Amino acid sequence: MWSGAPLRHVDAFAERGTEQIMRLHADGTPRRSIRRISGMAVRVVSDHNGGRFLQCAGTTAAQVRDLGGELAGAVDDATRRRATDGLLSTAGLVDTGNTPATDAGISVDWLAAAREGALANGADAVETRWWCRDRAYAVWRDDSLIASRTCLMWLTVSARTGTTRGSSVVAHLPAAPLTVEAAAQAGAAAAGQARRLGGAAVPRSGPTPVIFAPDAAGAFVHEVLGHALEADIAETSAMWARRTQLDLHPALSVFDDSRVPQSWEQTTVDEEGTPCGRVTLVDRGRVVGRLTDQAHARPQGAVSTGHGRRGLYSSPPIPRMRHTIVTGGSDDAVDIVADTRHGVMVLAIESADAIPAQGRFVMRVRDAVEVVDGRAGRPLTSFSVTGDLADLALLDAVGSDNAPGVLMCGRQGRWVPVSHDAPTLRLPRLTVRGRS
Amino acid sequence: MTASALELCERVANSARPGERVEVFARHVRSTLSRLRPGSDPYDQIADGWLVGVRIEAGGLAGLATGNVLSPSGLAELLVDARRSRAMAPAPVVPSAEIPPAPPALTPTPDDNLASTRDIALTTRSVLGAAEPATITAGSTHRTVLRCDSTGWTGSYTQREAQLHIRSTATGLDAAQGARIREQLSELSPADAIDEYLHSRDALAGHPVVPDRIDWILLSPLVVARVVSRLSRAFVRPQTKGRALDVGAVVSGGSPLTIVDDAGPGSGLGRAPFDDEGMPRRRTVLLSKGVVVALLGCRDAGPSTGSAYWGDWDSDITSATARCHVEPTCDDSAPVPAELPGTGIVVVDVRGFRGGFDLLSGNLEFEVAGALLRDGEFAGSARTAVVGSPDAVLGAFEHVYRHVEFYRMQGLYGGSWSLLNGSVAQL
Numbered sequence: 016m017w018s019g020a021p022l023r024h025v026d027a028f029a030e031r032g033t034e035q036i037m038r039l040h041a042d043g044t045p046r047r048s049i050r051r052i053s054g055m056a057v058r059v060v061s062d063h064n065g066g067r068f069l070q071c072a073g074t075t076a077a078q079v080r081d082l083g084g085e086l087a088g089a090v091d092d093a094t095r096r097r098a099t100d101g102l103l104s105t106a107g108l109v110d111t112g113n114t115p116a117t118d119a120g121i122s123v124d125w126l127a128a129a130r131e132g133a134l135a136n137g138a139d140a141v142e143t144r145w146w147c148r149d150r151a152y153a154v155w156r157d158d159s160l161i162a163s164r165t166c167l168m169w170l171t172v173s174a175r176t177g178t179t180r181g182s183s184v185v186a187h188l189p190a191a192p193l194t195v196e197a198a199a200q201a202g203a204a205a206a207g208q209a210r211r212l213g214g215a216a217v218p219r220s221g222p223t224p225v226i227f228a229p230d231a232a233g234a235f236v237h238e239v240l241g242h243a244l245e246a247d248i249a250e251t252s253a254m255w256a257r258r259t260q261l262d263l264h265p266a267l268s269v270f271d272d273s274r275v276p277q278s279w280e281q282t283t284v285d286e287e288g289t290p291c292g293r294v295t296l297v298d299r300g301r302v303v304g305r306l307t308d309q310a311h312a313r314p315q316g317a318v319s320t321g322h323g324r325r326g327l328y329s330s331p332p333i334p335r336m337r338h339t340i341v342t343g344g345s346d347d348a349v350d351i352v353a354d355t356r357h358g359v360m361v362l363a364i365e366s367a368d369a370i371p372a373q374g375r376f377v378m379r380v381r382d383a384v385e386v387v388d389g390r391a392g393r394p395l396t397s398f399s400v401t402g403d404l405a406d407l408a409l410l411d412a413v414g415s416d417n418a419p420g421v422l423m424c425g426r427q428g429r430w431v432p433v434s435h436d437a438p439t440l441r442l443p444r445l446t447v448r449g450r451s
Numbered sequence: 452m453t454a455s456a457l458e459l460c461e462r463v464a465n466s467a468r469p470g471e472r473v474e475v476f477a478r479h480v481r482s483t484l485s486r487l488r489p490g491s492d493p494y495d496q497i498a499d500g501w502l503v504g505v506r507i508e509a510g511g512l513a514g515l516a517t518g519n520v521l522s523p524s525g526l527a528e529l530l531v532d533a534r535r536s537r538a539m540a541p542a543p544v545v546p547s548a549e550i551p552p553a554p555p556a557l558t559p560t561p562d563d564n565l566a567s568t569r570d571i572a573l574t575t576r577s578v579l580g581a582a583e584p585a586t587i588t589a590g591s592t593h594r595t596v597l598r599c600d601s602t603g604w605t606g607s608y609t610q611r612e613a614q615l616h617i618r619s620t621a622t623g624l625d626a627a628q629g630a631r632i633r634e635q636l637s638e639l640s641p642a643d644a645i646d647e648y649l650h651s652r653d654a655l656a657g658h659p660v661v662p663d664r665i666d667w668i669l670l671s672p673l674v675v676a677r678v679v680s681r682l683s684r685a686f687v688r689p690q691t692k693g694r695a696l697d698v699g700a701v702v703s704g705g706s707p708l709t710i711v712d713d714a715g716p717g718s719g720l721g722r723a724p725f726d727d728e729g730m731p732r733r734r735t736v737l738l739s740k741g742v743v744v745a746l747l748g749c750r751d752a753g754p755s756t757g758s759a760y761w762g763d764w765d766s767d768i769t770s771a772t773a774r775c776h777v778e779p780t781c782d783d784s785a786p787v788p789a790e791l792p793g794t795g796i797v798v799v800d801v802r803g804f805r806g807g808f809d810l811l812s813g814n815l816e817f818e819v820a821g822a823l824l825r826d827g828e829f830a831g832s833a834r835t836a837v838v839g840s841p842d843a844v845l846g847a848f849e850h851v852y853r854h855v856e857f858y859r860m861q862g863l864y865g866g867s868w869s870l871l872n873g874s875v876a877q878l
Contacts, residue, residue, distance in 0.1 A: 069497075082497050310492065
């Protein structure tokens with residue numbers, strides 16, 4: 016069908032890695048599982064009827080070549096030869112040069128420390144998990160070969176006191192390595208949250224000023240602003256469509272930059288072999304940029320911003336955030352709370368359901384406290400917060416207390432590690448809905 | 452392929468040392484996908500790969516390792532990993548009487564190919580019209596599952612699944628969608644998916660208003676399936692943390708709802724003779740008229756109901772639904788919305804979160820959107836929150852009409868048109 020069609024490019028991707036999960040059950044018994052990943056994919060982009068893009072994925076170069084049998088008639092022999100060359104190059108590099116191996120022994124100490132931290136802070140039962148994703152990959156593109164390796168580790172703690180649960184996560188960052196002390200603090204934080212929620216009150220429903228503490232603010236910006244500006248979503252997002260009319264707080268600037276040591280996945284090249292840099296999404300209140308991969312940059316005649324992420328070799332890359340930074344403003348976080356007569360302060364978001372096409376968002380808050388007469392008060396039970404672009408435009412305070420945070424972000428069934436760095440933010444009118 | 456792959460797995464299982472039980476599980480998936488998106492290059496994909504697991508039990512401990520290469524060296528590597536992992540793990544209780552006889556081996560007949568998948572997408576695009584701003588995705592999956600262990604148990608089966616999905620790319624309408632899933636590509640009807648898509652698109656057009664009165668709520672099959680996918684999590688036995696409902700608990704005394712997980716042997720989408728631990732799959736009634744009847748379990752969180760799932764990313768074996776749906780409560784077809792009296796919403800989209808569909812905490816709180824009808828007249832797009840206790844929300848179901856449609860959302864979930872009274876709408 017595509018025989019003789021002008022070739023745009025061929026790229027090949029190969030990946031090899033391990034994932035290990037070690038957990039301590041609530042009764043303290045350990046369990047460990049190991050997963051090995053090895054696979055590769057080839058993509059062909061050719062011009063024919065406006066272009067066609069094809070990906071084959073398999074676990075070995077030979078298998079992908081066999082799958083390429085279905086490419087027969089699709090691309091010419093020269094293209095197939097180039098695809099084969101790329102596969103062999105990437106496969107060789109990953110197999111011989113970069114075989115990951117991680118010693119899981121130290122994780123036992125971290126797990127035990129987290130467990131002790133939770134029990135010492137009143138938890139009745141604790142489950143801790145250590146995750147390690149050690150991954151090497153290579154991209155062959157336009158006759159050049161780029162290799163990278165990432166090793167991500169994190170610890171999750173789930174603690175119970177009575178009938179309430181708390182949880183926390185701590186990641187190994189280049190700028191802040193995972194330590195026994197950090198693990199113990201994560202355990203204490205989970206237990207503290209569970210204890211707080213034990214005496215929580217139901218929030219008053221209706222339009223309410225909402226203060227997002229730094230970690231929650233990072234998650235909020237990630238969900239509401241960041242996703243709406245990932246190029247495949249931005250195509251239909253109200254935020255991108257109305258960007259010229261949208262006036263946000265002049266102190267609000269948002270970037271994505273994975274080269275900094277605070278980034279959970281610190282890298283200088285994306286999974287398409289494109290160098291990544293600092294991308295400005297919001298500049299002093301104006302939406303100005305999007306995150307793109309090759310497929311979404313090219314139709315606009317632009318260069319990819321280096322945000323193509325696969326999640327796994329068998330999935331094609333799509334534009335995803337890595338490390339999102341909200342620059343600090345001039346407001347003191349203490350003053351932001353003090354200036355709030357009645358509202359809620361969100362400490363942790365459980366999940367979010369943004370509806371970019373309508374500019375709306377719905378978030379489930381896991382941990383929050385009431386704010387009365389400028390003071391943080393009673394803890395609140397889980398509740399939802401909804402809003403839209405008009406509410407976002409009312410953002411009236413940007414703190415100066417930036418703090419980092421991490422989360423696993425899922426889109427289209429692909430979970431990737433992301434991090435953020437944000438200060439306290441206040442939105443004076445979001446709709447809070449708690450169950451009475 | 453099946454015979455040689457199975458032979459390889461058996462060789463590994465038979466390498467068990469004295470006192471060891473070695474289980475080998477292998478799943479081969481070959482899938483094709485073709486996507487047509489306005490303003491972008493057409494996209495085709497073929498993926499072909501294995502998920503392989505080796506599990507070892509010995510001396511009261513069990514170990515697990517997974518990988519994605521089915522080769523002698525790859526399996527040997529996993530065997531070493533599993534033995535290393537075993538040193539850290541407690542053993543599950545496995546009553547030997549529950550180990551079933553091996554089912555007959557099936558031979559896969561891979562006939563779905565990229566060209567056929569692409570044809571379905573192109574036909575749908577042609578019928579829908581080139582100007583319609585919608586992404587069309589067609590796909591087919593051919594899955595072969597092999598399992599054997601050192602007790603001599605061996606089994607295999609194949610499953611096929613074809614999907615067609617249409618989703619709006621118009622600003623403000625990204626929730627408008629239509630989908631169909633069948634066993635074979637040839638069974639897919641673009642017309643059915645297009646009908647569902649157009650219905651959804653028209654219902655969501657325009658900025659949604661919040662109505663001041665709701666007498667009834669009519670949920671589409673897709674929405675019911677999505678609600679079931681969330682609610683069903685409370686019927687899965689926890690392994691190491693979390694909770695599940697108690698068998699015999701009354702979730703909603705006045706509810707007519709019956710929720711079933713039915714992936715047992717037989718013909719039909721998503722059916723299989725055994726689960727990912729080799730236990731027989733079966734039909735399990737989870738909720739009957741608002742009362743919890745059974746929970747889904749695997750050997751690690753037993754008793755097993757044949758619901759073990761060996762996932763792709765988190766390598767633990769967990770319990771999971773395989774083919775869960777709400778059973779119809781009547782033999783009637785869905786009503787014509789325009790003939791329903793008063794004011795109501797024909798719901799084609801549901802929004803919520805993990806905590807908003809929690810039968811355990813009693814927290815049911817989600818948002819629905821669709822077409823507002825006032826005395827039979829279309830009055831625009833509307834949305835409303837549905838909030839209440841499980842008793843109130845599940846008790847609000849008045850009719851679940853016949854003809855269950857299944858959708859793929861990680862697992863397979865099914866639903867049919869369902870009518871609720873409007874008392875649970877929070878205006």
